[in-house]
Amino acid sequence: MIKLIEKIEGEAKLNFHFKNNKIDKVDVDFMSTRHIEDILKGKSPLDALVINPRVCGICGHAHLIATVRALEDCYEKIEISNKAKIIRELTLNFELIQNHFKWFYLTIFPLFGLKQNVMKAVTPSQLMGKAIALFGGQYPHTSYAIVGGVVCEITQMDLIKLEHYIDETIGFFEKNLLDVDVQMLQDSDNVMNLLSKSGDLVDILNLIETNGWLEYGKSYDRFIVFGESSYFAKGKSIKTRVMHNLSLADVLESASTTSFAKSVHYHGKYYEVGPLARAMVKKTPLIKDAHRKYKDSMFTRILARVCEISQLLLHCKSLIAELDLSEPSYIKPKMEITSFNSSGSSAVEAARGTLIHKVVIEDSLIKSYEIITPTQWNLCGGVNENHGVSQKAMIGLENTEIAELVFKSFDVCSVCTTH
Amino acid sequence: MKKKVRILWLGLITCNGNTHSFLNYTHLEQFFNDFEFIYHPIIDSEYSLEDIISQDVACDILLIEGAIADDFIKADVLGIDIIKKYSNIVSKIVTVGTCATFGGIFKESHYENVSGLHFKEEKRTEKYNHLFEKTISISGCPIHPETLVSTLYAIKKGLDLKLDSYLRPKEYFAYTVHNGCTRNEYFEYKVDHHHFGELEGCMFYDHGCQGPLTHGSCNKILWNEINSKTRAGLPCMGCTEPSFPKQNLFSTKKNMGIPEFLPVGVNKRVYLTLAGITKAFKIDRLQKKLFDD
Numbered sequence: 143m144i145k146l147i148e149k150i151e152g153e154a155k156l157n158f159h160f161k162n163n164k165i166d167k168v169d170v171d172f173m174s175t176r177h178i179e180d181i182l183k184g185k186s187p188l189d190a191l192v193i194n195p196r197v198c199g200i201c202g203h204a205h206l207i208a209t210v211r212a213l214e215d216c217y218e219k220i221e222i223s224n225k226a227k228i229i230r231e232l233t234l235n236f237e238l239i240q241n242h243f244k245w246f247y248l249t250i251f252p253l254f255g256l257k258q259n260v261m262k263a264v265t266p267s268q269l270m271g272k273a274i275a276l277f278g279g280q281y282p283h284t285s286y287a288i289v290g291g292v293v294c295e296i297t298q299m300d301l302i303k304l305e306h307y308i309d310e311t312i313g314f315f316e317k318n319l320l321d322v323d324v325q326m327l328q329d330s331d332n333v334m335n336l337l338s339k340s341g342d343l344v345d346i347l348n349l350i351e352t353n354g355w356l357e358y359g360k361s362y363d364r365f366i367v368f369g370e371s372s373y374f375a376k377g378k379s380i381k382t383r384v385m386h387n388l389s390l391a392d393v394l395e396s397a398s399t400t401s402f403a404k405s406v407h408y409h410g411k412y413y414e415v416g417p418l419a420r421a422m423v424k425k426t427p428l429i430k431d432a433h434r435k436y437k438d439s440m441f442t443r444i445l446a447r448v449c450e451i452s453q454l455l456l457h458c459k460s461l462i463a464e465l466d467l468s469e470p471s472y473i474k475p476k477m478e479i480t481s482f483n484s485s486g487s488s489a490v491e492a493a494r495g496t497l498i499h500k501v502v503i504e505d506s507l508i509k510s511y512e513i514i515t516p517t518q519w520n521l522c523g524g525v526n527e528n529h530g531v532s533q534k535a536m537i538g539l540e541n542t543e544i545a546e547l548v549f550k551s552f553d554v555c556s557v558c559t560t561h
Numbered sequence: 562m563k564k565k566v567r568i569l570w571l572g573l574i575t576c577n578g579n580t581h582s583f584l585n586y587t588h589l590e591q592f593f594n595d596f597e598f599i600y601h602p603i604i605d606s607e608y609s610l611e612d613i614i615s616q617d618v619a620c621d622i623l624l625i626e627g628a629i630a631d632d633f634i635k636a637d638v639l640g641i642d643i644i645k646k647y648s649n650i651v652s653k654i655v656t657v658g659t660c661a662t663f664g665g666i667f668k669e670s671h672y673e674n675v676s677g678l679h680f681k682e683e684k685r686t687e688k689y690n691h692l693f694e695k696t697i698s699i700s701g702c703p704i705h706p707e708t709l710v711s712t713l714y715a716i717k718k719g720l721d722l723k724l725d726s727y728l729r730p731k732e733y734f735a736y737t738v739h740n741g742c743t744r745n746e747y748f749e750y751k752v753d754h755h756h757f758g759e760l761e762g763c764m765f766y767d768h769g770c771q772g773p774l775t776h777g778s779c780n781k782i783l784w785n786e787i788n789s790k791t792r793a794g795l796p797c798m799g800c801t802e803p804s805f806p807k808q809n810l811f812s813t814k815k816n817m818g819i820p821e822f823l824p825v826g827v828n829k830r831v832y833l834t835l836a837g838i839t840k841a842f843k844i845d846r847l848q849k850k851l852f853d854d
Contacts, residue, residue, distance in 0.1 A: 146636055148610050149603055151577050153636055173634065176574055177670040188811045192798050196666050196702065199577030226758075244584075248603055258605040260593070264584050271585050272785045279793030280784030281585070282578050283703055286795050288757060288811070293794040295760045297852075303787075472758030557577050 145542050147549065149249070151200060152556025154521075156549065158542055165539045170521055170532065172403040178561040182511040187213055187479050187503050190511065191285045194499075197513065198558045200244065202282050203237040203274065204492030205513075208499040210287040213479055215486030216503055225469035226291035228461050231371050233274045234490065235454045235461075237281075239311065240270035241493035242417070242451045245553045246319070246342070250444065253547045254349050262342070266314045273307040276300055289479055291472035301462060308462075312455050319343045324452040331427035333435065333445065343448045350441045359440030359548040361535040365419035366408055366519070368393075368498065369491035373457045376489075378413065379422040382433070386423075390487055393498060395514055403559045405522035405530060406514050414438065414531045415495025415519040416553065418446035426453070440535075440551045447553065480506035492516055494553050515558040521549075522559075565597040566717050568622045569613065569647055570657075572602045573640045574667040574675065575627025578703035579658040585785060586706035596713060602626075610636050614643060622716060623651045628660040630672030644678075648689075653716050654678070654696045657709060662698040662727065663803040680727060683803040698728040702800035707782050708733045727803065729776070734801065737825055739772035741780030742791045748773070751839040752847045757794060760851050764796040765820070769811050771799035773824035 143158045157169040178197055182190055194209040195202035207230055214220050247263035271281040277294050278284030286293045312324050320327065320341040330336070337347060350356060365379040368388060377386040388408075395404045405412075413419070418438065421429035428449060432442045480503075487500040495516030502509040521532045529537065532552050536545045572580065580602050586592060598606045599620050600613045608618055614636055625644065633640045648654055659665035662677040669675075676686050679693055689696075697716070699709050712730055715722050723731040739748065747755070747763035755762030764770035772780075772791050779789045779797070791797050799805050814821040823832050 146609075146611055148636075149605075151602070152572070153610065173636075174574075176576075176667055180671065181666065181669045186809045189806065189808060192806055192810050193666060196576045196578060199575075199579070199581040199703070202576065202578065244603075248605075252605055260584075260604060261590055264589055268585055268587065268785070272787055275785035275788045275793075277793065279788050279790035279795050280779075282581050283800075284790060284793075284795065285798070286790075286793055291758055293757045295758055295794065297760075470758055472756070474756070557575070 143542065145546070147546060147554070150550065150554040150556045151198070151558070152560065154554065154556055156542070156545070158545065163540065165536055165545055167529075168533050168536045168545065170403075170530065172556060172560050175402040175560045179511050179513060182508050185508050186506070187216075187501070187508055188289065190501070190508060191288060194513075195283045195285060197561045198555060199282055200241055201237060201492045201494065201497075201555065201558060203234060203278075203284070204490055204497050205499075206285060206287055207234050208488050208490045208492075208497050210289060211488035211490065212486045212499040212501045213289050215488055216479060216484035216501065217475065217477070220290070220475055221473045222291055223469040223471065223473060225466055226471055228465055229277055229292050229294070229296070229471070230287050232458055232461055233277055233286075234371075235373070235458050236270040236273045238491075238493045239451050239454055240267035241553075242447050243267050243270075246448055249550050249553070250346065251342075253550060254346055256345075262318055266311045269307045269311045269314075273304055276304055276307075288472070290475045291470065293472065295471050296467065298467065301465070304462065305459070308455055308458055312452070315452050315455070319448060319451070324456055327428070327449065327452050328456055329427075331431050333428060333432040336428075343445070346444060347441060350444075355544070356436055356439060356441055358539065358544060359443060359535045359551055360437050361414060361531045362412065363438045364411065364413050365422045365438075366413035366415055366496065367419050367423045367491065368489035368496040370489075371491065372461065373454065374420050374491045375424050377423040378408070379419070382422070382430075384423055384425065390489060390498065393514065395512070395518070403518055403522050406518045412529075412531050412534075413519060414552075415516045416443075416447070417450040418443045419495060420450070420491060421446045440548055443551050479503065494555055494558075495519055513561050515555070515561065517552075517555045517559040520552045521554055565595060566622065566713070567620045568596055568598050568601075568624060568713070569618070569620045569651070570598055570601040570624045570626065571640075571643060571647070573625065573627035573629055573635065573661070574633055574670055574672065575658070575660060577602060577626070579626045579709075582703035583706050583709060586710050587786060592710055595717065614638050617646065617650060620647060620651050621653070622713065623647045623654045624657045625654065625661040625678060626657045628664050628667040628670070628675050629678055630670070630675040632673045648692050648695075652695065654692055655709070655712060655716075656696065656698045656700075658704050659700045659702040659800055659802075659805050662700040663805070665702055666806060680803060693728075696728055697722065697724065697730065700727070700729060700734075700801040701777065702805060705733070705778065705782065705784065708778065725776070733778045734776040736776065736778050736781055737773055738775045738777045738779045738789075738791065738797045738801075739824070742772055742789070744791060746847055749839070750844055750847055751836055752844070759794065761847075764791065764794070765813065767813050768796045769809065769813050770796035771802070771807075771822070772797035774822050775799045775802055776825075777801040
């Protein structure tokens with residue numbers, strides 16, 4: 143049975159195969175592509191800073207940060223001020239936060255029979271958009287992070303506004319999603335305590351329980367995180383055993399015969415990426431507790447994504463406190479990037495997980511550019527018995543409605559996948 | 562109950578950037594009192610995409626986001642077939658964004674005859690001539706949410722909008738992005754030493770800023786209500802124009818020291834004369850840091 147999955151920043155087709163009234167296998171098919179990697183070929187390397195945010199309307203900023211880091215990786219040595227690094231990390235975090243709000247209220251809400259809440263999705267998202275625009279001039283689609291730093295200069299007055307955007311978003315979180323002080327939530331290590339509170343997140347989690355869906359959505363219990371930041375740790379977690387020694391060189395993409403999305407594996411194995419992966423590798427106490435009880439189920443996955451909002455908001459406040467405004471925002475690189483042949487790569491944590499960019503520069507131009515998106519990690523189909531992460535999570539479910547919910551709990555981005 | 566204007570938002574070869582920019586409109590609640598989406602890429606709608614394709618759903622305005630190609634397939638049908646069907650049903654079409662208007666970034670994708678609805682860059686495509694009269698273009702990569710929403714209200718009210726030759730409302734596209742930039746004085750007095758990461762300086766002379774030659778209201782209505790790319794210190798990339806994206810976007814192409822592309826309506830002789838005059842004096846205030854000790 144083929145089902146068209148809509149409103150995932152595009153569409154995908156799921157082809158369900160049933161055996162004994164249970165889903166036995168699901169083929170995931172993304173139906174188009176936009177050839178961004180080819181469009182980049184032959185362009186000036188810096189133009190990638192303008193083109194790549196246009197890979198995706200909802201996580202384009204992660205593509206900008208991945209691009210600038212891949213270009214900077216082409217240098218043997220390049221100086222970036224701490225201030226610029228902090229600013230980049232702030233704006234990337236703001237993008238993750240707006241994404242999570244939109245996903246929760248626009249995508250997840252209706253799947254639980256609740257009315258999609260556009261205003262609750264956009265109110266905090268607009269605040270985060272303003273926070274990015276304060277540095278980048280606009281959101282979406284700024285190119286403010288350039289090789290050598292960021293283009294903006296900021297003032298104490300800017301930071302006052304920025305803190306207002308963050309505090310207002312925290313207020314929104316506490317008032318709407320979870321009626322718990324975000325600082326206390328940060329220290330919480332007991333998911334049961336949360337379920338007696340009020341808020342839209344609690345409602346959803348309780349619905350999972352009352353509907354008898356606590357077992358749904360489990361996959362390989364294998365997670366990977368490549369994008370390091372002052373908040374996220376790099377590493378992989380296999381059944382709670384965490385290792386931090388990873389090499390980008392072991393990430394391989396392989397083309398699918400049926401879908402435009404290429405599948406991605408690490409040492410031949412599929413891994414889940416995204417907020418749950420980040421929490422498992424970082425060993426966030428609350429998420430670890432949920433995982434102890436419900437493993438890598440939809441429950442834990444949804445909880446991890448929503449709780450990342452408050453964690454990142456608090457972390458952004460501490461990052462702002464670290465900013466030294468007397469540092470330069472931009473340090474002109476000693477050499478132009480067009481003056482030498484080189485290659486570079488980067489990994490950043492986008493809203494949906496690890497995003498990897500790889501660039502080769504030859505004769506002043508982009509010779510090749512490769513983009514591996516989080517949705518490719520989570521949703522791409524494996525062949526035969528080697529199921530992809532989301533495929534595995536849907537096996538054994540009784541109907542396609544619940545399978546769609548499990549599928550969308552990964553926060554699917556079709557446009558990214560079909561770059 | 563008041564009858565709402567019915568909109569179909571159709572995404573073709575797109576990044577969904579306009580969809581998300583639209584969500585930044587600050588009075589969305591008001592908007593939804595007056596408009597409803599029969600289909601939207603993200604917002605829940607009465608009909609699914611499959612319904613839209615299999616039925617003829619009553620609709621007032623067709624919004625097209627993304628570049629258009631003869632062979633691009635959406636949900637198993639040709640995207641152009643969806644356009645053909647609904648362009649007959651609706652009374653107005655709005656191309657949302659630079660891809661749908663001029664082809665934009667994705668005119669370079671490998672599809673057949675990729676372009677905007679009526680233009681491939683500045684050249685008219687003849688294919689949809691019969692729809693020309695009912696089309697309004699809102700270019701921009703992405704669109705500014707106010708330009709789109711106010712245009713939709715103008716359609717609702719039946720206003721006689723003045724459009725430029727690319728069918729863009731002059732209300733928003735008669736200005737240049739340069740209008741209202743906080744760095745204007747550095748441009749006007751030809752203070753040509755801009756460094757990234759500073760509040761001071763103009764990016765036109767060295768860093769590729771296309772603000773003076775790009776039509777748009779970025780610095781008049783601002784982005785996210787607070788800022789603009791050029792105010793932040795990022796060159797205008799000319800994203801509302803048919804030529805977007807040009808090449809070497811962070812540097813100004815010059816011939817004998819004169820920028821190859823001059824401000825709208827300014828010829829080389831006028832530019833040189835002005836440059837000569839402004840070079841004759843030096844304004845100390847603009848040579849120093851803004852917040853001088």
